[in-house]
Amino acid sequence: MATLEIKNLHARVAEEDGEQILRGVDLEVKSGEIHALMGPNGSGKSTTSKIIAGHPAYEVTDGEILLHLEDDDFGDLEIPDDARTWNLLELEPNERAALGIFLGFQYPAEIEGVTMTNFLRTALNAKIDEREELLFGEDDEEEEEEAGYDTSPMEGNVDDGEVGVAEFQKLLKEKMDLLDMDEKFMQRYLNAGFSGGEKKQNEVLQAAILEPSIAVLDEIDSGLDIDRLQDVSKGINALRDEQGTGILQITHYQRILEYVEPDHVHIMLDGKVVKSGDASLASDLEDKGYDWVREEVYEAA
Amino acid sequence: MSSDQDHLKETDTEARFEFKKEQKAAFVAEKGLTEETIRVISEDKDEPEWMLERRLRALKQYQKMPMPTDWPGQPDLSEVNVDEIVPYIRPDVEVRGGVDDWRDLPDDIKDTFDKLGIPEAEKNALSGVGAQYESEVVYQNMQERWEEKGVVFMNMDQAVQEHEDIVKEYFMTKCVPPSDNKFAALHGAIWSGGSFVYVPEDVTVEMPVQAYFRMNSEGMGQFEHTLIVAEKGSEVHYIEGCSAPKYSAFNLHSGGVEVFVGEDAHVQYSTVQNWSKNTYNLNTKRAIVEKGGRMEWISGSMGSKATMLYPASILKGRGASDNHITIAFAGEGQNIDTGAKVYHNAPETKSTIESKSISKDGGRTNYRGLVHIANGAKNSSTAVECDALMFDNESTSDTMPYMEINESTVDVAHEATVGKIGDEDIFYLQSRGLDDDDAKQMIVSGFIEPITEELPIEYAVELNRLVELEMEGSLG
Numbered sequence: 001m002a003t004l005e006i007k008n009l010h011a012r013v014a015e016e017d018g019e020q021i022l023r024g025v026d027l028e029v030k031s032g033e034i035h036a037l038m039g040p041n042g043s044g045k046s047t048t049s050k051i052i053a054g055h056p057a058y059e060v061t062d063g064e065i066l067l068h069l070e071d072d073d074f075g076d077l078e079i080p081d082d083a084r085t086w087n088l089l090e091l092e093p094n095e096r097a098a099l100g101i102f103l104g105f106q107y108p109a110e111i112e113g114v115t116m117t118n119f120l121r122t123a124l125n126a127k128i129d130e131r132e133e134l135l136f137g138e139d140d141e142e143e144e145e146e147a148g149y150d151t152s153p154m155e156g157n158v159d160d161g162e163v164g165v166a167e168f169q170k171l172l173k174e175k176m177d178l179l180d181m182d183e184k185f186m187q188r189y190l191n192a193g194f195s196g197g198e199k200k201q202n203e204v205l206q207a208a209i210l211e212p213s214i215a216v217l218d219e220i221d222s223g224l225d226i227d228r229l230q231d232v233s234k235g236i237n238a239l240r241d242e243q244g245t246g247i248l249q250i251t252h253y254q255r256i257l258e259y260v261e262p263d264h265v266h267i268m269l270d271g272k273v274v275k276s277g278d279a280s281l282a283s284d285l286e287d288k289g290y291d292w293v294r295e296e297v298y299e300a301a
Numbered sequence: 302m303s304s305d306q307d308h309l310k311e312t313d314t315e316a317r318f319e320f321k322k323e324q325k326a327a328f329v330a331e332k333g334l335t336e337e338t339i340r341v342i343s344e345d346k347d348e349p350e351w352m353l354e355r356r357l358r359a360l361k362q363y364q365k366m367p368m369p370t371d372w373p374g375q376p377d378l379s380e381v382n383v384d385e386i387v388p389y390i391r392p393d394v395e396v397r398g399g400v401d402d403w404r405d406l407p408d409d410i411k412d413t414f415d416k417l418g419i420p421e422a423e424k425n426a427l428s429g430v431g432a433q434y435e436s437e438v439v440y441q442n443m444q445e446r447w448e449e450k451g452v453v454f455m456n457m458d459q460a461v462q463e464h465e466d467i468v469k470e471y472f473m474t475k476c477v478p479p480s481d482n483k484f485a486a487l488h489g490a491i492w493s494g495g496s497f498v499y500v501p502e503d504v505t506v507e508m509p510v511q512a513y514f515r516m517n518s519e520g521m522g523q524f525e526h527t528l529i530v531a532e533k534g535s536e537v538h539y540i541e542g543c544s545a546p547k548y549s550a551f552n553l554h555s556g557g558v559e560v561f562v563g564e565d566a567h568v569q570y571s572t573v574q575n576w577s578k579n580t581y582n583l584n585t586k587r588a589i590v591e592k593g594g595r596m597e598w599i600s601g602s603m604g605s606k607a608t609m610l611y612p613a614s615i616l617k618g619r620g621a622s623d624n625h626i627t628i629a630f631a632g633e634g635q636n637i638d639t640g641a642k643v644y645h646n647a648p649e650t651k652s653t654i655e656s657k658s659i660s661k662d663g664g665r666t667n668y669r670g671l672v673h674i675a676n677g678a679k680n681s682s683t684a685v686e687c688d689a690l691m692f693d694n695e696s697t698s699d700t701m702p703y704m705e706i707n708e709s710t711v712d713v714a715h716e717a718t719v720g721k722i723g724d725e726d727i728f729y730l731q732s733r734g735l736d737d738d739d740a741k742q743m744i745v746s747g748f749i750e751p752i753t754e755e756l757p758i759e760y761a762v763e764l765n766r767l768v769e770l771e772m773e774g775s776l777g
Contacts, residue, residue, distance in 0.1 A: 053732045056724070093731035094740075102732075109729035113747030119733075122743065127734035189747070206733065 125161025359489025592618025
C-alpha cells in the first residue's frame with residue numbers, strides 16, 4: 001500500500017516576483033482511497049496537482065511531498081528497505097511517474113503524429129525501466145539496437161522494452177473494453193482532434209494502462225456530457241477497485257461524486273486545505289456554497 | 302551469423318558514420334582547379350574528346366560566375382575556396398569502374414561499406430548497388446534479371462565509354478547545363494563517378510537501386526554525376542546515401558543529378574544525406590518530366606555544415622506530376638538551406654511539396670522554394686506545405702516560398718507553420734514516464750510522421766535512425 005503525504009507545502013510561480021499560490025497544504029492519500037479536493041477558482045487545487053507531478057513552472061518554497069511504498073505496490077516486485085520512502089521534490093517528473101504517481105490533466109496536450117499505441121507502449125516500458133533503476137540502481141543498458149528493419153513508424157520498435165507489441169495490444173484491448181472505448185482510438189494521434197470528452201476518457205485509459213499507486217485527476221469531469229461522465233466514472237472506480245489505485249480527484253462539482261463516491265472530501269481556500277470530512281461535506285458545500293466554508297474557517301480563526 | 306555481422310552489431314550508430322580510414326590512393330590530383338588539372342583527370346579516365354571539351358567549357362563558365370552571396374539567410378560560403386581542395390582522388394583498386402563482388406575490394410574499403418551496412422542492405426532489399434569511394438565507383442552490381450530486361454545501372458565514367466550516344470545526348474545539355482549556377486559549372490568541369498541508370502520502355506524495376514557515396518580523405522571534393530533515363534511507361538526508385546568522417550579542414554560535395562522521366566514513366570529519387578559537419582553540400586538536381594510522367598524527390602538532410610539543395614522538376618508534358626518530400630535537421634553550427642522548384646510548363650500538371658524542418662542548438666534551417674506556373678498551363682494545381690519546429694530561442698528557421706503564377710485557371714494552395722517545441726507537451730509526456738530526451742524525440746518523430754508514413758519503409762527506418770542520432774546527447 002502506497003501513501004502520498006503532502007506536508008506544509010508552500011509554492012509560488014517560478015519566476016521573479018512569482019505569485020505565492022500554496023500556503024501550507026497538508027494532505028494524505030493512500031492506495032485504495034478516493035479523495036475529493038474541492039474549492040473555488042484560484043484556491044490552489046490545480047497547482048497542487050501539478051506540483052505533485054513535478055511541473056517546472058512552480059517553485060516549492062517550503063514543506064515536502066513524500067511517497068511511502070510497501071511490498072505489494074508493484075505486484076511481486078520486492079522493494080528494498082532503503083527505497084521505501086521517496087522525497088518526490090527531488091525527482092524528475094518521469095521518475096515520479098515510475099514510482100506510481102499519475103496526473104490526469106485538465107487540458108491534456110495534443111501530440112500530432114504519435115499514435116496512441118506507440119505512445120502508451122513507449123511510456124509503459126519507460127516507466128518499468130526507470131522504476132527498476134530507481135529501486136535497484138541498475139542501469140540496465142539496453143542491448144545495442146540491431147541493424148535491421150524492425151521499426152514500424154506506427155508502432156515503434158518491435159523489440160524495444162519489457163512489454164512487446166503483441167502483449168501490449170492485448171492489455172490495451174482489455175482496458176479499452178472496460179472503458180467502452182472504440183478500438184479506432186489506438187491508431188489515432190495522441191489527443192489530436194479528440195473531443196473534450198474523448199480526451200478525459202483517454203486520461204483514464206492511460207491511468208488504467210500505467211497502473212499508478214496514486215492518481216491525481218485534475219477536473220476530469222469538466223466538459224463531459226452525462227454519458228461520458230458515467231463512462232469516465234466507471235473507469236475511475238475500476239482503477240480503485242481493480243488496481244487499488246488511490247485517487248485524488250479535483251473537482252468543482254458535486255455531480256461526479258454521485259458516481260465516484262469519495263471516502264474523504266477536502267476543501268481548499270487561499271492555498272490551504274481548510275476543512276476535511278466525509279462525503280457529506282460535499283453535499284453541504286453544494287447546499288451552502290464556499291462562503292459558508294470561508295465564514296466558518298475565518299470566524300474560527 | 303558471420304563474424305562480419307557480429308562486427309556490425311557491435312558498431313553503434315554513430316560509429317557507423319564517424320570512423321576514418323587512412324588515405325590510400327592510386328592517384329591524387331593537385332589541389333585547386335586549373336585547365337591542366339582537368340586535362341590530367343580526363344586523360345586518367347581515358348575520356349573521349351567531346352567530354353574533355355565539355356569540361357573545359359564548364360571550367361570557363363565557372364571562372365566567370367560569381368559566388369552566390371546575396372540570398373537572404375543563405376549559408377556563409379566564404380570558407381569554400383576551391384583552390385584549397387583536392388578535386389580528384391582515385392582510390393587504389395585494381396578494377397577500374399568497380400568490382401562486382403565485395404570480396405574483391407581492398408580490406409579497408411570493404412570494411413568501410415560493411416560498417417555502413419551496404420552489402421547487407423543489398424542482400425535484403427535492393428535490385429542493385431553502386432558504391433563510390435572518394436572520386437571513383439569501386440563497386441557496382443545489379444541483379445541479373447534486370448540486366449536481362451535491358452536495365453543499365455553502371456558507374457558514370459564507364460557509361461561515357463559504353464553508352465556514349467546516350468550520355469552525349471543527355472549529359473549536362475538540356476537538364477542541368479553548367480551555366481545554371483556556379484557550382485553546376487564547377488561540377489561540369491571536375492565531375493567524377495556517380496551512376497548511370499537506364500530503364501527501357503515499360504520495365505518496372507521493383508526493388509530500389511542504391512548508390513552510396515563516401516568521402517574518406519580530408520580536404521577533398523566529391524563531384525559525382527547521376528544520370529537517369531526512364532523510358533516511356535517505366536518505373537524505378539533510386540536511393541542515394543552519403544557520409545564522411547569529420548575532419549578539421551572543409552570538404553566539398555557538389556553533385557549533379559539529371560533525371561529524364563519519359564511519357565507515363567515514374568521515377569522516385571531518394572537521398573539520405575549525412576555528410577560530416579565540415580562538409581559543404583552544394584548540389585544541383587533536376588528532372589524533366591514528359592506527358593503523364595511522375596517525378597518524386599525525397600530528401601533527408603541531416604549532416605553537413607551547410608547545404609544548398611533545391612531539387613527541381615520541369616513538368617514539360619500534359620498531365621505530368623511532381624511530389625517533393627523534404628526533411629531537414631540543423632544542429633549547432635549547421636545551416637541547412639533546402640527547398641524545391643517546380644516549373645509547370647504544360648496543362649493539367651500537378652505538384653505537391655511537403656517540407657519539414659527542425660532546428661536546435663543554434664542551428665538554422667531555411668525553406669527556399671519556387672513554383673512557377675507558365676501561361677497556358679491550364680488546370681494545373683500545386684500544394685505547398687512547409688512546417689518548421691524549433692527547439693530553443695537560439696535556433697532559426699525561415700520560409701521563403703516563392704510563387705510565380707502566370708495562368709488563371711489553376712489551383713494553388715499554400716500553408717506554412719513555424720513553432721517552438723512546447724514545454725507543456727514535454728511535461729505531459731514526462732508525467733507519463735518518458736524522460737526529457739525521449740519526450741522531445743517523440744515530439745520530433747511525431748512532427749515528421751506525416752512525411753515518414755509516405756516513405757518506403759527501408760528509407761523511413763534509416764531516416765528515423767538518423768534523426769535519433771542527431772538528437773542523442775545534444776538535448777536538455
